[in-house]
Structures are given as structure tokens and as C-alpha cells.
Amino acid sequence: MPRPKEPTDFAEDALIARIGKRLSIGPRAAPALRLGLGDDAAILRANAAEDWIFSTDFSLEGVHFRLDTHPPDAVGYRALARAASDLAAMGSEPAFFLLSLAIPRARAGRWLDAMLAGMRRAARRLGLRLVGGDTTCWPQVAISITVIGRAAPGRAIRRDGARPGDLICVSGRLGGAALGLALLLQKRRAAGGKAAIASRRNSLLRPHLYPQIPVALGLHLARQRLASAMMDLSDGLSTDLARLAKASRVKARIHLDRLPAVRVPPALARRGIRAETLALNGGEDYGLLFTVPAARASRIPRAFRGSPITVIGEIREGRGVEAADAHGRIRPLTSAGWDPFRRSS
Numbered sequence: 001m002p003r004p005k006e007p008t009d010f011a012e013d014a015l016i017a018r019i020g021k022r023l024s025i026g027p028r029a030a031p032a033l034r035l036g037l038g039d040d041a042a043i044l045r046a047n048a049a050e051d052w053i054f055s056t057d058f059s060l061e062g063v064h065f066r067l068d069t070h071p072p073d074a075v076g077y078r079a080l081a082r083a084a085s086d087l088a089a090m091g092s093e094p095a096f097f098l099l100s101l102a103i104p105r106a107r108a109g110r111w112l113d114a115m116l117a118g119m120r121r122a123a124r125r126l127g128l129r130l131v132g133g134d135t136t137c138w139p140q141v142a143i144s145i146t147v148i149g150r151a152a153p154g155r156a157i158r159r160d161g162a163r164p165g166d167l168i169c170v171s172g173r174l175g176g177a178a179l180g181l182a183l184l185l186q187k188r189r190a191a192g193g194k195a196a197i198a199s200r201r202n203s204l205l206r207p208h209l210y211p212q213i214p215v216a217l218g219l220h221l222a223r224q225r226l227a228s229a230m231m232d233l234s235d236g237l238s239t240d241l242a243r244l245a246k247a248s249r250v251k252a253r254i255h256l257d258r259l260p261a262v263r264v265p266p267a268l269a270r271r272g273i274r275a276e277t278l279a280l281n282g283g284e285d286y287g288l289l290f291t292v293p294a295a296r297a298s299r300i301p302r303a304f305r306g307s308p309i310t311v312i313g314e315i316r317e318g319r320g321v322e323a324a325d326a327h328g329r330i331r332p333l334t335s336a337g338w339d340p341f342r343r344s345s
């Protein structure tokens with residue numbers, strides 16, 4: 001067993017810090033730059049009336065999807081949804097995207113058409129329009145998407161604004177995508193490792209295959225100035241909340257009995273799949289994690305466009321993340337979400 005790690009030990013975060021040390025520039029070098037490396041997205045001031053929000057995201061065969069389990073349209077849908085999630089996380093309005101695509105020659109026909117159909121469906125739903133990109137031939141499928149969004153000047157919501165006393169909220173259910181992925185991989189094992197393309201109609205798989213991005217909620221929170229800090233839940237609550245707390249230089253305390261955890265079917269629960277573990281450490285839910293000053297607590301909606309919003313804890317003085325159980329016992333919460341550099345998948 002690896003020893004419990006602090007969020008600062010996260011290999012991916014260390015890599016980003018290393019890149020930043022060598023390449024990142026300050027606002028003095030680029031007056032248009034409002035926010036650079038380290039948040040969900042960068043903010044550039046386009047003019048007095050508008051900020052532009054930039055982010056980019058990889059979807060790689062063998063890392064983020066498998067050709068023998070993921071339907072091609074889900075590969076396209078997810079790739080764009082994952083990228084757009086970082087725009088929602090800033091409370092910005094999706095506008096444009098660039099698509100860089102590397103594929104083997106054998107995938108450039110029917111598979112590509114189906115993948116692009118899924119991407120087009122996501123683009124329409126998210127309000128994103130393709131404006132450019134690059135294509136090349138490569139032995140595996142690699143998709144890199146750059147998204148560009150808009151926000152009113154200074155209104156994009158960053159990770160570093162949480163203050164002691166703020167309430168911690170999440171949108172949607174936690175752990176649904178991880179549950180879907182577990183089912184998908186189980187099905188593949190049951191098929192003896194042979195191809196087992198998932199059914200698009202299985203509702204338990206949908207949060208993983210076709211994640212819904214709460215763009216409208218992000219915009220609402222930004223326009224109403226409700227959230228003091230925000231990010232998307234991409235790597236799992238235990239990891240993402242640690243990042244938000246670190247950026248804001250505060251401590252986060254969550255209450256385990258308040259987590260809006262996904263319901264695990266009894267057959268899977270018997271095999272040891274626990275809802276709480278999925279909710280804390282399962283990644284790729286793409287809900288929003290945000291904090292709200294206590295004075296504005298009455299304005300937090302209970303649900304937004306059919307998706308629940310749950311207050312799961314509060315921000316306190318200090319550092320790190322801790323969890324209180326149903327008996328009020330408090331323990332430090334280990335960051336155990338997704339880290340591409342730590343897992344041996």
C-alpha cells in the first residue's frame with residue numbers, strides 16, 4: 001500500500017508546477033493575462049466588455065477510453081464534454097473549440113464518422129462551434145480539444161476565492177461515472193477480455209459514456225455572484241476539494257452522511273463496491289464543486305435544471321481536507337482520486 005499522500009504530492013500537480021516554473025509568464029509580461037496556469041482554465045481580457053476563457057483536454061485511447069468497450073459516438077461525446085467542463089467550472093459560456101486528432105488509418109472511415117457524430121451532438125448541446133484544429137496519422141486514437149469560452153469581465157470564478165465560513169456545495173450525484181466504468185470493465189472481464197462494446201441504452205453507463213456538463217448552473221452562479229470559488233469534479237471529490245482548499249489557503253470539512261452518493265445496485269454492493277468510496281474518489285462526474293459565503297446560503301437552489309445541489313460541508317481556518325462521519329468523528333481525508341502518473345491501470 002502506498003502511504004497516504006498530501007495533495008501536494010500528487011504527481012500530476014507536481015508536473016504542472018514543473019512546467020509552470022519553466023514556462024509560465026506573469027501579468028506584467030502579458031497585460032491581457034488575468035489568470036494563468038493552475039486553475040481549470042486561463043483567463044484573458046479581450047477588451048473592456050469581455051474576458052475569454054481557454055482550456056485544453058486530452059482524450060487518449062487506453063487512458064480515457066478503450067476501443068473495445070466504448071462506443072465510438074461516446075468517445076466523441078465525452079472528449080468534447082470533458083473539455084467543456086473546465087469552461088463550466090469557470091462560470092463561462094462555451095463558444096468555440098479546436099480539435100486535434102491523431103488516428104490510425106483503419107479508424108479513418110466508419111469509426112471516425114460515428115465518433116464525430118457523438119462530438120457533434122455534444123457540440124450542439126454545449127453551444128460550442130469548431131473553428132480549427134489539426135489531424136495526423138498515429139497508431140492509436142488521440143484527441144486533444146481546446147475550448148474557448150466567454151465571461152463578463154472579472155466574473156469568471158476561480159479556485160482561490162473560498163473563505164472560512166463559506167459552505168461547500170456540489171451539483172449532481174457523486175460516483176455515477178466511476179460506477180459506470182466499473183460496470184463496463186466488469187463486462188469486458190466477463191467476456192474473457194474480448195471486445196464488449198457497451199450498450200448506449202444502459203442507464204447506469206450513461207454518466208460515464210455521456211457526461212452532462214452543468215454549463216447553465218456555472219453561468220447562473222457567476223452571474224448571480226453566488227460562488228466564491230469553483231472547479232469541476234474531474235478527478236474525484238477527495239482530490240479536487242484538496243486542490244480548491246490549497247488554492248484558497250483554507251481547510252475544507254465535509255460531512256460524509258451528506259454526500260449525494262450514487263445508488264449502488266445490490267448485486268454490485270455485494271461485490272464490495274461502496275457508494276461512499278465512489279463518491280469520494282471516483283472521478284469524471286463533471287459536476288461542479290463550489291463554495292458560497294454563508295450570507296448568501298439562502299440563495300443556493302436545491303436543484304438546478306433537474307440536477308440536485310447539495311451542501312456537503314464548510315470552509316474553515318487551516319489547511320487540508322477533513323471528513324466528519326455520522327457520529328461527528330473527524331479524520332483527515334486522503335486525496336485518493338484519479339492521478340494519471342500514480343496509477344498503474
Ligand SMILES: [Mg+2]
Binds near residue numbers: 039085231
Ligand atoms: Mg477542471
